[in-house]
Amino acid sequence: MRKIVVAVAGSSGSIYAKVLFDRLLKIKSQWQAVGVVMSKNARLNWKLELGNESYLDYPFDVYEKDNFAAPFASGSAKYDTMVVCPCSMGTLGRIAAGVSDDLLTRAADVVLKERRRLILVPRETPFSLIHLRNMTTITEAGGIICPAIPSFYSGASDMEALAATVVDRVLDLSGFEMESYRWGE
Numbered sequence: 744m745r746k747i748v749v750a751v752a753g754s755s756g757s758i759y760a761k762v763l764f765d766r767l768l769k770i771k772s773q774w775q776a777v778g779v780v781m782s783k784n785a786r787l788n789w790k791l792e793l794g795n796e797s798y799l800d801y802p803f804d805v806y807e808k809d810n811f812a813a814p815f816a817s818g819s820a821k822y823d824t825m826v827v828c829p830c831s832m833g834t835l836g837r838i839a840a841g842v843s844d845d846l847l848t849r850a851a852d853v854v855l856k857e858r859r860r861l862i863l864v865p866r867e868t869p870f871s872l873i874h875l876r877n878m879t880t881i882t883e884a885g886g887i888i889c890p891a892i893p894s895f896y897s898g899a900s901d902m903e904a905l906a907a908t909v910v911d912r913v914l915d916l917s918g919f920e921m922e923s924y925r926w927g928e
Contacts, residue, residue: 744775747917748815748825748854749803750847753784756829756866756891757792760785762906763828764801766914770921777803778815778822780846784831808845815850818857824917825854828910829866829891832874838863838886839877855884862916864909866891889913896926 749767751760767777781789781798789798806813814820827834827847834847838861843849854861863886867874878888891909899905911923 745773745824745918746776746778746815746820746822747774748778748780748822748850750825750827750830750834750850751779751781751785751789751798752827752829752831752834752847753782753788754829754831754834754866755788755792756864757785757789758902758906759828759864759866759891759909760789761793761797762903762910763826763913764798764803766907766910766921767803768801770914770919773919776814776822778813778850779803779805780808780813780850781805782808782831782834782847806846808847810846811849813846813850816846816853818853822850822854822859824860824862825850826862826864826913826917827851828862828864828913830863832865832867832877835863835865835874835881836877839880839884851886855886858885860917861886862889862913863887864889864891864913887916889916
């Protein structure tokens, strides 16, 4: 049974977070705890992009960004995976620099120092040299950069299915077992 942190940063791409939440519910038997931290801008973007506040309806443990008493603020809680989806370039830069000024960046720092799995899903284009260097720093520290670049070969029928091509890859990288489109199968 896994323990996972899902952070939703303030970039556009709330559909990715929604699909990730939905997929986690489908594989509930594989996790013990899901801790969620959302930035203020993430909440605003969700409402703007998806037209609702359905992030409030999920049965996950939600923590405010200034709550350093959250269990995943310490390595002793043994959360094994953290996914930042979507990940703004500001958040990515703070993680790369080791700036732990809120719960989201503190949790990422903890995951990296404990040599656990950190997956960042940037949704930004184009990348500047600063972005690329920050991604290199995170990769060298053990993190995984999985950009929100959907695949089209699965024949996705709508926007959620297209977002799922990224989310399913993230869940694969997280070590979860699930049914999804597989190339050549």
